[in-house]
Amino acid sequence: MKGRRRYYGSLISSVYGIYQRLARAPKGFRILMYHAVGSKVPGDIYGLYNISPELFKEQMRNVSGSALKEVTRLHEMTGQGLAITFDDGFRDNLEVAAPVLAELGLPFTVFVTPHFVLSGQLHYLSVAGLRELAAVPGASIGAHGYSHCRLTECDNGQLQEELVRSRQWxxxxxxxxxxxxSYPHGAVDQRVRKAAAAAGYSLAAGSRSGSNLSGYDPFCLARTAIWAQDDLRVFQSKLAGDWDWLKWR
Ligand SMILES: [Zn+2]
Incomplete structure (x- = not known):
């Protein structure tokens, strides 16, 4: 069933890609979203969130060797560039992804949840690991809520706490x-969006698919999820925008 869904997804993407090229659709700024690189992710029943180190390396080499997109820091996003982001704060972001990215000279942002760091679970960054990651050339650290709850389900007091306490910690x-x-679980609405702006952030990323065209909302940035099964062909078609139709789902 999963294979069939994926087949239809690829088919729609091929057609959508042809339509986009014929219509000369604007490309916009694209933000890639990863999670773990080589670690099991709790609750990941479909095996989407843990990309293999080999495939990740292949994708980053491809990005680095491509003249089509310039990789920039997220907070310096402009025009038709590309940013690389990770959610949650997995230890493999430091041990596996960061060396690959640093070697290729690619900047990246890791959105970290303090509660995960403090949990003592080995697949998440420790405090020392977080500091080490922040010191890697090209690395930026962003917040991802304090406890990783859905911000849309918090009352105003909890919402404020999640946004401010995570940043300060x-x-x-x-x-x-x-x-x-970035919003945990991609959960954002107008109230959360306003609170994020009031809490001192300059931009916030969601999980809605697509690229960020001129006039984009800095507190509701679209991202392109890269899943564990995305081979180089699918990865390149995602970079080209062929899977952006997912924003309508
Ligand atoms: Zn998350």
């Missing part, structure tokens, strides 16, 4: 200001 841990965040 991270700033204390890495000794650097934190101005970006």
């Amino acid at each position: 991270l700033e204390d841990a890495i000794g650097r200001s934190v101005t970006t965040m």
